[in-house]
Amino acid sequence: MATTRTNRHTPEDTEMTTRTSRPPLEGETGTARHLALSQPRLPRWAPWLVAALSAAAALLICLTLGWNLVGGAVLAVVLFAIALPTWSRLVENSRAAKDRLVTTLVYTAFAIALVPLVSLMITVITNGIGVISGEFLTYSMRNIIGEGGGIYHAIIGTLLITLATAVISVPVGLMTSIYLVEYGVKNRVARTITFLVDVMTGIPSIVAGLFAYALFVLFFGEGVRMGFGGAVALSLLMIPIVVRSCEEMLKLVPHELREAAYALGVPKWRTILKVVLPTALPGIITGVTLAIARVIGETAPLLIIAGSTDSVNTNLFAERMMTLPVFIYYSYTQPGVPAEYGQARAWGAALVLIVIVMALNLLARGLGRLFSPKTAR
């Protein structure tokens, strides 16, 4: 996240310098006419004026033609994208007009990208908030038909499987990143691992699920379903993320610290355990939290290997295990009769899942900020 831009000039800066008009000096008046140093520019408030006018025009057209709000917004943007460059072309020049057009397009792209986020949040919150209750969070779906029931079994399953995933992924990921940074500097094995870890981040989640199934089928026979299989599948997705983030953090640890420890005669492994890791710990915690947030919402592998059930199952090594994402999927696509209760539960579970994921993300950022002065010295 290196967003350090040391020096950035915007056209406003150049505008400021070219626009400064000073009284002509003696003997200079003749040349100033031939060589215009300043060009006419639109005033600074020009975009705002055009925006207001095109919004008003779009509103008027909408009201007269009976369009809805979305059509009006699109129309307003189109009007703005035509009007401002046209005005700029008349007053300034074609290059400035093009610049203003691109600026409009770029900001429009950003706005379009945020529409789904806002819309999704609103949809999930409005549909889900009414479902959340004490019963919803503390009851399972055992023997429930129609109204009532809850997601207790799914929450338990998600927590257990995610915990098992972290228990597998964090040691393997952390040790690998230590190897890459501390031992395998510039050797062939380390380069291969780095490259393949990058490629691994792109493995489709459903393939990870199939891998876990194909592996466990060899030991437990056809149709195997267990929570631990889900943890293995999710580990395949989580390990690369952990390796990448831990590697970045270990690289940030200053070499002087290691050298100071070596100079005191501390063995390399103790240096890593007592000096390097504690220094990088905050960053590692942040990275691991983000990795957990990433895999906790995975659905496809759990659908395949952990399956679905209506009851609480706390044994990772036997029987099917419900998880929040799989619960959402089945509650909405196979809601039972009448459908409204199942679909309402799906929205409620979606809200809970989003809250968990967002909380993990905020926690990770908070931890990072809380401890960051230690490393960024």
Place this chain on the structure above:
Amino acid sequence: MSTTAELRKPRQRVGDRVFAGATFTAGIIILLALAGVAVFLTLEGLPAIGAPADKLGGATSLLAYVAPLVFGTLLAAALALLIATPLSIGVALVISHYAPRRLAKPLGYLVDLLAAVPSVVYGLWGLAFLGVHLSPAYEWLDQHLGWIPFFAGPASTTGRTILTASIVLAIMVLPIITAITREIFVQTPTLNQEAALALGATRWEMIRLAVFPYARSGIVSAVMLGLGRALGETMAVAMVLSASGVVTFNLISNTNPSTIAANIALKFPDSTGLAVNALIASGLVLFVITFVVNFAARAIVARSQSEG
């Protein structure tokens, strides 16, 4: 003599050897896991080669079974990238060059939030909200642009079309492409940008002359990583798409090609015997496709890094 020899070759401590061995083992475990994916999928997928038609959803051979799925996967991913690429470059430019510096970081977080939403929630939203609200647009397309083969119709009334699925996919790959391109935009040498501005270039001309040439390989690899994600995305497609496994370029009708990942998610829970092996074989095909795409993307990144 003996002292210098000792100095040259320090005594290996047991702790060091154990610790170094442990970290090396962890790295090897990762390589083994990756190899294991290929090996186990091949082992379980091979029996499907001679599978009878009733286990392959009516297809006469495994090839005939997988081919339409590959077509659907490629079509959905290509459409998604067509939508997502220009948008992501715009978003990345806003964060790296257009937005006021104080706003750039919070805006970046907002885009990262898009990546944090679980795919099953995207599926839920696409199915219950986006599809429903897009179906009037599909009817309009069918009526007014029906002469274009893509919009031949008849328009789906539920909006559960491959175009809706691609739009959801586009939203999901957008944060990935944005994250990588904006990193590279930010890294453009400041001197190049200032030189362009000093010659009188407008902001857009500066971006075209200084930023885009520098970022070209980065953009290509970002798009390919997005492609890898779009190819393998499962739940959103499985929930949104009303699939019937046909091969068609008609984007807005009720009969849509399915994708490999969505097909596995939909069929796997109720499949037994050789049907499971067939699904695993199709998963192997998906794995190979995404592996190649990601491999190529990472190779481009690695090459541009070693050059720059």
